[in-house]
Amino acid sequence: MLFSYKELSRLVDLSSFTPESLRERLTFAGFEVEGMEKMAQASKLVIGHILTCEAHPDSDHLHLLTVDCGSEGILDIVCGAPNARKDLKVIVALIGCELPALGETIKKGSIRGKESNGMCCSLLELGVSKDALDEKSPSLTGIEELPADAPVGEHNVLEYLALDDTILDINVLANRPDCLSYIGMAREISSLTGAKLNPVPEFKNTYKDEVISETLSEKCNRFDLLSIRNIVCKKETPLAIRRVLLANGVRSLDPIVDLGNYVMLLSGQPFNMYDADANASHKYVCRDDLEGKFTCFDGKEVDLIKGDLVICDGENQALCLAGVMAGDKASVTTSTKNIDVEAAIFYHANIRHTCNRLGMSSASSQLFAKERNPKMIEEALAILIDVLPEFFESYEVTSYHSDNKAETSKKPFEFSYETLNKRLGSSYTKEEIDAVLDAYRVNRVDENHLLAPIDRVDLNEQCDIDEEVFRYYPASKINPSLDHFPITHGELTPAQKMKKELRELLVSRGFEEILSFTLISEKEDQSIRVFNKDESYRIVNPMTKDHEIVRSDLLPSMIATINYNVAHQNGDLALYEISDIDTPKGNKLYLSIGLRGGKALSEKFKVREYDFFDMKGVIEAIFAKLGITPTRYRLAYSNNEQFHPKASADIFMGKDKVGTFGQLHPNFSKDKLLVAELDLGYLFNLKGLKTKFSSFNSYPMVRRDLSFKMNDKVTYAQLKKQILSIKNSYVKEVDYFDDFTDQFTGERFLGVSLLMGKEDGTLNDVEINSALEAVKNGIKANLGLTIRGE
Amino acid sequence: MTLEEFKKISQEEINKANEEITTVSDEQTLNNFKGRFLGKKSHLTDFYASMRDVVKEEKKDFGIALNDLRAKLQSLFDEKEAAFRQAKLNARLEKEKVDITLPGYNNTLGSKHxxxxxxxxxxxxxxxxxxxxxxxxxxxxxxxxxxxxxxxxxxxxxxxxxxxxxxxxxxxxxxxxxxxxxxxxxxxxxxxxxxxxxxxxxxxxxxxxxxxxxxxxxxxxxxxxxxxxxxxxxxxxxxxxxxxxxxxxxxxxxxxxxxxxxxxxxxxxxxxxxxxxxxxxxxxxxxxxxxxxxxxxxxxxxxxxxxxxxxxxxxxxxxxxxxxxxxxxxxxxxxxxxxxxxxxxxxx
CATH class of the missing domain: 3.30.930.10 (Bira Bifunctional Protein; Domain 2)
Incomplete structure (x- = not known):
């Protein structure tokens, strides 16, 4: 909320403060001052009187003025304002005057050959905000026009204009709705700093009870009505009050409207003013069960539904959208003579719902949305009655009625000095704590109980007092320390550890980690899925269609990320993402991998494109890291339509599919992309192998290479399995080293190397040769494959 | 031959060898040097043969002087041979020169987000x-x-x-x-x-x-x-x-x-x-x-x-x-x- 420093000073004695020091103190008491600006700024001004005004001979819009500036003499000034004229009283910026709003210092100059010794100013040039000016203000189109009685030669122009003020933008947090008013903030400053609070008027009901207010809604627990009759308004609202409105960005209209706005700023209580002559029933009723059309004071028509709070007259005719907007009936006008002033409490949630539904907002609704305190109504009415003479030449307060169903007092609560220090880890003395209780008007009911004042909705239990004590003593008396801090064992869970290690593995293999949006478009969501094809969660209030679905699969994001990078000149990509996935069927942890293009590989500086086996290598390394041996999973050509039918694989463990990897189908992605997705949650839940040492052969092993002529039916895996199953072959390991297809004959040869050895010695040539024969014969007999060249 | 005479001849032999080693320029001439001074037909071999004629009292000192001569000749040869070996190795290493500014293999390291x-x-x-x-x-x-x-x-x-x-x-x-x-x-x-x-x-x-x-x-x-x-x-x-x-x-x-x-x-x-x-x-x-x-x-x-x-x-x-x-x-x-x-x- 914006606060005029001058107006605050009127309510609380700020003589020992500057705006800067007040800002510092408030910031460390939980009221962050987010902005601080002078209402207007200029260094050397004087009030002048235009003695002569002639057209500039070389210009169609400039004027040559002679301006009487009192002790500054009569100055020649060239002025471009259309409203410059003889006898006008004006604001003159003298030579050397700094105008921060223009970023300029006024210099002696010559404009089209004519000397100019200053500048006539508008309020805008002094830094006054355009939005806050009256539509008819001359400053919007020319220079400011001062009243005829303005004192010529006066140097304290900002003071004369009541613009010598600083505006503080104070962030009032949600627990302190009482500070969303000048009185509330003044009271807080007084409590916090000991600055003297000037007396706040008290409400004394000495009025008749003629005009009735009644609430029929649970959502309005207090509805007060004050009637003022025979009003004769002043010509205009006093300047000082208009400046407070200006400081708060409220446009000054006529005295009745300004009265409501000003007292709302002072007290925090919104009012609505009714033209009493337009309501012959002399009754106002709050309801929340009306339906139908309602016309606002500005002519806008809205549909009411049940739950909207409405103020009606005695005939159930809606007069006001309560707390939000006045209606077209019974609104005050410049000719209004008799008014009924509504001061009520409307439940914050209803006001918010109505505003959100209708897209409406007003200063009142914003206050109601933050919760108002029913006990503050009397203070607000007292302030209102107190300031009436500022606005009205004559008037008569005739009637007051209150329908008050609000609870009337706060409840005492338990409090202990020891608990406060134990909780804060502090050593405040009883005296120090008592000082805070006194400052905030908190009563000590007995040894163990406190009672907070009615205006403090946030003080209801011990912790609320703990906070006040912490806020009150600025240079905190609490020494940061780890005394009493509980000692516990900190460690990642096995799954968290595995995730961390997998990420390290992938990064060390050259993969970049990505982080994509959980919310994707419906189209992306349906483009590719590896695991489940069910409905994804859908957001009912999305911000855009691009972020409407909670993804069920990571691959749409991976593919989009690859495409984004390719479009941004990054063609060689190795990416991964690990993310939680929430679906209506349950929560998963998935890993996605993407490969595109190629990078320099280990063969000397030979760059080649990534292929299926680059991806497979990563997958194998991941499984190895997780302690899942190749015998525990099997691969099958993937039947996922988005994948290449012959260069992609589903990974199964038993009957469960735990992942898919390989090249995308060219119909799905024209660009050659290799992707993978693994169900990490599933893999992390498997019982990993315990690492256990086993003895190994220490005699030298012999390596022999064989090249088999392959046919379509036999895979490498079958060949390997067959070789290992041959008895007495001494083959301990089979490894692949070459896959060669003869360009001319089309024959495919698979080179495998056999590692042979025995536990009790070194193999001799006879043993090796007979073993190789056994392998060759066995493969020929069982798989029908022959050796290349034999 | 007396010990005195041998020392003189021995010194002449060393001087000759010192002079000759400077002319050795390749493996062929190095082998020639080895034959002439350390081989079967060298003076050194002859000196060893003449040991049997040396009088008993001088035999021990003659032996020491003879071994000393042999060591000096051998070391002349060894030094030269080592120099040749080193030169040959240097030539090979020169051929094996790599451009150390080229990047290493498998240097790709990814990055965490x-x-x-x-x-x-x-x-x-x-x-x-x-x-x-x-x-x-x-x-x-x-x-x-x-x-x-x-x-x-x-x-x-x-x-x-x-x-x-x-x-x-x-x-x-x-x-x-x-x-x-x-x-x-x-x-x-x-x-x-x-x-x-x-x-x-x-x-x-x-x-x-x-x-x-x-x-x-x-x-x-x-x-x-x-x-x-x-x-x-x-x-x-x-x-x-x-x-x-x-x-x-x-x-x-x-x-x-x-x-x-x-x-x-x-x-x-x-x-x-x-x-x-x-x-x-x-x-x-x-x-x-x-x-x-x-x-x-x-x-x-x-x-x-x-x-x-x-x-x-x-x-x-x-x-x-x-x-x-x-x-x-x-x-x-x-x-x-x-x-x-x-x-x-x-x-x-």
Whole structure:
């Protein structure tokens, strides 16, 4: 909320403060001052009187003025304002005057050959905000026009204009709705700093009870009505009050409207003013069960539904959208003579719902949305009655009625000095704590109980007092320390550890980690899925269609990320993402991998494109890291339509599919992309192998290479399995080293190397040769494959 | 031959050899040298043969002198041979010269995403203080996300966190405090608890400094006597860990529905060291995180005895910390995943 420093000073004695020091103190008491600006700024001004005004001979819009500036003499000034004229009283910026709003210092100059010794100013040039000016203000189109009685030669122009003020933008947090008013903030400053609070008027009901207010809604627990009759308004609202409105960005209209706005700023209580002559029933009723059309004071028509709070007259005719907007009936006008002033409490949630539904907002609704305190109504009415003479030449307060169903007092609560220090880890003395209780008007009911004042909705239990004590003593008396801090064992869970290690593995293999949006478009969501094809969660209030679905699969994001990078000149990509996935069927942890293009590989500086086996290598390394041996999973050509039918694989463990990897189908992605997705949650839940040492052969092993002529039916895996199953072959390991297809004959040869050895010695040539024969014969007999060249 | 005569001849032989070795220029001439001075037909061989004629008294000294001659000749040969071997090796090494400026094989190293680099860093910090890490779903119940965090339906604070809804009771979590509700439920009213909850959160917010998705690390400590002073020390240590030992840390009272008292922590600006610059909006301080003592009502509604237990909670914005720490200019960069961006965090 914006606060005029001058107006605050009127309510609380700020003589020992500057705006800067007040800002510092408030910031460390939980009221962050987010902005601080002078209402207007200029260094050397004087009030002048235009003695002569002639057209500039070389210009169609400039004027040559002679301006009487009192002790500054009569100055020649060239002025471009259309409203410059003889006898006008004006604001003159003298030579050397700094105008921060223009970023300029006024210099002696010559404009089209004519000397100019200053500048006539508008309020805008002094830094006054355009939005806050009256539509008819001359400053919007020319220079400011001062009243005829303005004192010529006066140097304290900002003071004369009541613009010598600083505006503080104070962030009032949600627990302190009482500070969303000048009185509330003044009271807080007084409590916090000991600055003297000037007396706040008290409400004394000495009025008749003629005009009735009644609430029929649970959502309005207090509805007060004050009637003022025979009003004769002043010509205009006093300047000082208009400046407070200006400081708060409220446009000054006529005295009745300004009265409501000003007292709302002072007290925090919104009012609505009714033209009493337009309501012959002399009754106002709050309801929340009306339906139908309602016309606002500005002519806008809205549909009411049940739950909207409405103020009606005695005939159930809606007069006001309560707390939000006045209606077209019974609104005050410049000719209004008799008014009924509504001061009520409307439940914050209803006001918010109505505003959100209708897209409406007003200063009142914003206050109601933050919760108002029913006990503050009397203070607000007292302030209102107190300031009436500022606005009205004559008037008569005739009637007051209150329908008050609000609870009337706060409840005492338990409090202990020891608990406060134990909780804060502090050593405040009883005296120090008592000082805070006194400052905030908190009563000590007995040894163990406190009672907070009615205006403090946030003080209801011990912790609320703990906070006040912490806020009150600025240079905190609490020494940061780890005394009493509980000692516990900190460690990642096995799954968290595995995730961390997998990420390290992938990064060390050259993969970049990505982080994509959980919310994707419906189209992306349906483009590719590896695991489940069910409905994804859908957001009912999305911000855009691009972020409407909670993804069920990571691959749409991976593919989009690859495409984004390719479009941004990054063609060689190795990416991964690990993310939680929430679906209506349950929560998963998935890993996605993407490969595109190629990078320099280990063969000397030979760059080649990534292929299926680059991806497979990563997958194998991941499984190895997780302690899942190749015998525990099997691969099958993937039947996922988005994948290449012959260069992609589903990974199964038993009957469960735990992942898919390989090249995308060219119909799905024209660009050659290799992707993978693994169900990490599933893999992390498997019982990993315990690492256990086993003895190994220490005699030298012999390596022999064989090249088999392959046919379509036999895979490498079958060949390997067959070789290992041959008895007495001494083959301990089979490894692949070459896959060669003869360009001319089309024959495919698979080179495998056999590692042979025995536990009790070194193999001799006879043993090796007979073993190789056994392998060759066995493969020929069982798989029908022959050796290349034999 | 007397010993005296032999010494003289021997010296002549050495002089001759010294002279001849200088003419040796290749392996052929080196072999010739070896034949002439050390071979079977050399003078040396003859001298050994003449040993038998030497008188008995001089035999021992003659033998020593003879061996001495042989050693000197041999060493002349050895030195030359070694020089040749070295020259040959040098020639080979010259041929094996590599361009040491070419890149090494398999030098590719990927990079963590800076978002996760911060998560890892903060996680390590808290593991060291004995915390554990709790995970939870992102699609959450309204109850866990709001109600159990002291934000009942229709509470004005809900306006501060406009969330994405899936249905009346289910939302995308707007903070990772929802995980704290789960941790508290699992603890069944028994402390101590020391946990951090890192993760993605979602709010209907999208402008220059906000993304509808961002990250938070929330921490929660509940025990019989964890204090506000403990919180202040924890945050001071954390912020110095993240932003440097020289950072000053200050605390400002604030308000959050789930903590009381609440504080926000600022650090002295690391760009200008507190003098004021555009990063700190000329205040000298940068706002980093919010925290406070767990509101007793949060303890009560989550099944804890607030007379017995107390504790603190804090929340850090992952993106914000990463942006400050690495000087990242736009939060959108985290989610577009340009590899030229991610590549810059290899060291992290």
């Amino acid at each position: 800076p978002f996760y680099a911060v998560v890892d860093d903060v996680t390590d910090f808290f593991l060291g203080l004995g915390y554990t890490v709790a995970d939870g779903p992102e699609v959450e119940s309204d109850r866990n996300n709001f109600e159990l965090m002291n934000i009942p339906k229709d509470h004005p604070a809900r306006d501060m966190q406009d969330s994405f809804s899936i249905n009346d009771n289910t939302i995308l979590r707007s903070h990772t405090s929802s995980v704290q509700a789960r941790v508290l439920a699992a603890a069944q009213g028994k402390g101590p608890i020391k946990v951090i909850c890192p993760g993605k959160v979602y709010r209907r917010d999208n402008d220059a400094t906000h993304s509808h998705q961002f990250g938070q690390i929330e921490g929660l400590v509940i025990s019989e006597d964890a204090t506000f002073a403990n919180l202040l020390e924890t945050l001071t240590l954390l912020l110095r860990h993240l932003f440097g030992e020289k950072r000053e840390v200050r605390f400002r009272p604030s308000f959050f529905p789930f903590t009381e008292p609440s504080v926000e922590a600022d650090i002295s600006c690391f760009e200008c060291n507190g003098k004021g610059c555009s990063l700190c909006k000329h205040t000298g301080w940068i706002e980093i995180l919010g925290s406070g003592m767990v509101n007793p009502n949060v303890l009560r509604i989550n099944g804890f005895d607030d007379k017995k237990y107390q504790g603190f909670a804090f929340g850090i914005g992952i993106d914000r910390v990463a942006m400050l720490k690495y000087g990242i200019d736009d939060i959108k960069r985290f989610y577009t995943n340009d590899v030229q961006f991610i590549d810059q965090f290899r060291k992290e």
